[in-house]
Amino acid sequence: MLNDFISQVGPSTVGGLASGAIYALIALGYTMVYGVLRLINFAHSEIFMIGSFAALFVINLMGITGPLSGIALVGTMLLLLLASMAASGGAAVVLERVAYRPLRRRGASRLAALISAIGASIFLQELFALVIIPEVFDRPSQGRNQVPVPRLFDRETVFSIGNTDIRNDHLFIIVAAVVMMVLLDVFVNRTRIGRGIRATSQDPETAVLMGVNIDSIIRTTFLVGGAMAGVAALLYAMEFENLRFNVGFLLGVKAFTAAVLGGIGNLRGALLGGLMLGLIENWGSIFFGSEWKDVIAFSVLVLVLLFRPTGILGESLQRARA
Amino acid sequence: MLLEIKDIHVHYGKIEALKGVSLEVDEGEIVTLIGANGAGKTTTLKTISGLRGLSSGSVFFDGKDISRLPGHKRVLVGIGQSPEGRGVFPGMTVTENLLMGAYARRGDFSKDLAEVFELFPRLAERKDQAGGTMSGGEQQMVAIGRALMSKPKVLLLDEPSMGLAPMLVAQIFSIIKEINARGTTVLLVEQNAQQALQLAHRAYVLETGRVVKSAPAADLLDDPQVREAYLGGALGQH
Ligand SMILES: Nc1ncnc2c1ncn2[C@@H]1O[C@H](COP(=O)(O)OP(=O)(O)O)[C@@H](O)[C@H]1O
Ligand SMILES: [Mg+2]
Numbered sequence: 001m002l003n004d005f006i007s008q009v010g011p012s013t014v015g016g017l018a019s020g021a022i023y024a025l026i027a028l029g030y031t032m033v034y035g036v037l038r039l040i041n042f043a044h045s046e047i048f049m050i051g052s053f054a055a056l057f058v059i060n061l062m063g064i065t066g067p068l069s070g071i072a073l074v075g076t077m078l079l080l081l082l083a084s085m086a087a088s089g090g091a092a093v094v095l096e097r098v099a100y101r102p103l104r105r106r107g108a109s110r111l112a113a114l115i116s117a118i119g120a121s122i123f124l125q126e127l128f129a130l131v132i133i134p135e136v137f138d139r140p141s142q143g144r145n146q147v148p149v150p151r152l153f154d155r156e157t158v159f160s161i162g163n164t165d166i167r168n169d170h171l172f173i174i175v176a177a178v179v180m181m182v183l184l185d186v187f188v189n190r191t192r193i194g195r196g197i198r199a200t201s202q203d204p205e206t207a208v209l210m211g212v213n214i215d216s217i218i219r220t221t222f223l224v225g226g227a228m229a230g231v232a233a234l235l236y237a238m239e240f241e242n243l244r245f246n247v248g249f250l251l252g253v254k255a256f257t258a259a260v261l262g263g264i265g266n267l268r269g270a271l272l273g274g275l276m277l278g279l280i281e282n283w284g285s286i287f288f289g290s291e292w293k294d295v296i297a298f299s300v301l302v303l304v305l306l307f308r309p310t311g312i313l314g315e316s317l318q319r320a321r322a
Numbered sequence: 323m324l325l326e327i328k329d330i331h332v333h334y335g336k337i338e339a340l341k342g343v344s345l346e347v348d349e350g351e352i353v354t355l356i357g358a359n360g361a362g363k364t365t366t367l368k369t370i371s372g373l374r375g376l377s378s379g380s381v382f383f384d385g386k387d388i389s390r391l392p393g394h395k396r397v398l399v400g401i402g403q404s405p406e407g408r409g410v411f412p413g414m415t416v417t418e419n420l421l422m423g424a425y426a427r428r429g430d431f432s433k434d435l436a437e438v439f440e441l442f443p444r445l446a447e448r449k450d451q452a453g454g455t456m457s458g459g460e461q462q463m464v465a466i467g468r469a470l471m472s473k474p475k476v477l478l479l480d481e482p483s484m485g486l487a488p489m490l491v492a493q494i495f496s497i498i499k500e501i502n503a504r505g506t507t508v509l510l511v512e513q514n515a516q517q518a519l520q521l522a523h524r525a526y527v528l529e530t531g532r533v534v535k536s537a538p539a540a541d542l543l544d545d546p547q548v549r550e551a552y553l554g555g556a557l558g559q560h
Contacts, residue, residue: 192425195414195418195421195422195425196425198411198413198414199411199414199422199425202411202412202413202414203409203411203412205373205405205409206405206409206411207422208372208373208393208394209371209373209393209397209402209403209405209409209469210397210422210423210425210426210468210472211394211395211397211398211425211426211472212394212425213394214394
């Protein structure tokens with residue numbers, strides 16, 4: 001058993017960090033929206049799903065069927081990134097406009113907003129299963145089956161640490177996620193709009209007195225959180241090479257777990273929670289077998305909530321810098 | 323008139339918090355609005371700054387009807403507010419809090435920051451401390467300094483003395499006087515009627531959503547009814 005662990009711990013750490021980076025990117029959307037609205041955007045998992053299909057749509061449009069390399073690969077990746085970020089970010093903005101803002105205007109309770117979110121989530125899943133996947137992705141009557149994504153580049157070992165080979169796809173995921181996180185951190189902590197977002201999450205009424213347009217801050221928050229899910233969507237499609245109408249569901253729940261683990265409302269907590277969840281899942285799988293992965297993930301959530309209800313870094317964008 | 327409120331009615335659901343309040347503030351004045359807890363003082367300020375909508379009546383500022391102007395645009399026309407309970411952003415540093423006051427403006431704020439730090443030297447010493455960890459008096463300074471960062475024509479202050487030790491209250495009130503002397507009009511809401519009346523030029527007394535008295539502040543200090551209700555009864559020197 002211990003020998004197993006020692007021989008597998010390296011690779012499973014790399015794999016864990018890669019999955020964790022994807023959880024973390026999705027977790028950002030939950031955490032940002034929670035920060036400004038104190039609302040769990042249940043449909044965020046479908047925002048992710050939309051981004052993943054947007055990436056596949058562009059891949060098909062470009063007629064890509066096999067691995068690329070060189071400048072073609074770089075250009076394609078940038079284009080796909082743009083497409084999935086735009087699709088997810090745009091969908092999140094529309095979602096806010098259609099499913100949340102009307103309720104907010106009428107002073108509805110957060111519970112009503114949560115139900116609206118669940119409704120939007122089911123609507124989007126079924127829209128893809130019944131209409132978009134059969135029509136746009138040309139899989140009549142198989143809208144609920146998996147849709148394959150072609151391999152975008154050949155997987156190779158870039159370097160090795162001890163007996164652990166570091167593959168280019170894992171490296172790419174981790175680097176891309178970290179770069180996006182740093183950009184987001186700078187945006188929230190160093191720009192004027194970022195200060196507006198933090199002010200809104202700490203005290204919305206006083207923020208209005210400062211001249212902050214809350215509606216526009218909320219829209220921006222959905223846009224940015226959605227775009228981060230779009231990045232995750234491209235990375236996921238590239239790594240796992242299979243999409244489904246409900247591809248967001250389990251990932252969404254895990255990302256939400258990551259957000260709670262790190263401290264919901266806390267951006268750096270989302271990163272920490274995501275990476276920790278990925279690592280715990282993968283390390284745990286060595287002992288219990290990978291079929292226990294999801295059980296491990298949610299046991300962790302329950303345990304954390306039991307002992308630290310506010311998560312590891314505590315609640316809220318408030319303390320993003322303090 | 324810089325600020326003119328005409329017969330405003332404001333509701334929370336079915337509860338009518340303001341039942342036809344009218345008041346005026348002229349440029350350069352300190353006007354105080356006193357009244358017991360629940361009289362509607364905070365609601366009046368929130369209506370002026372656009373946090374609450376009104377059911378009827380109107381708010382004029384600088385000659386324009388701003389009754390329907392969204393709250394976040396009112397700071398631009400020149401209304402700055404230090405809200406009840408201070409509303410300091412707890413996770414932002416003192417400097418960040420002050421910069422939030424200038425959120426709606428563009429340009430370089432270093433001169434304005436320096437001015438606030440000159441008015442409140444204590445804040446300069448604490449400029450990198452998180453707002454949430456400051457004492458009550460310091461938070462009140464942040465709230466007033468932050469409102470000044472918007473370069474307001476009128477400064478609305480909601481119970482700046484609340485929860486402060488007498489020495490600090492005296493300090494805050496003398497700074498309010500200084501701010502007014504430098505040219506900012508002040509509308510001061512207080513339960514601490516004695517000191518508010520000593521500071522202000524004119525005063526309004528609010529009772530359960532209605533203005534029941536308005537007079538020069540000095541007159542109200544000698545008014546037996548006001549003494550009875552808000553100044554602890556017995557005649558004495560002030
Ligand atoms: N958010 C609210 N919801 C319902 N009623 C409120 C709310 N805020 C204030 N009120 C009511 O409006 C009246 C005036 O309150 P307020 O303006 O806060 O008074 P003051 O500032 O003079 O203490 C009170 O009767 C109070 O109970
Ligand atoms: Mg009050």
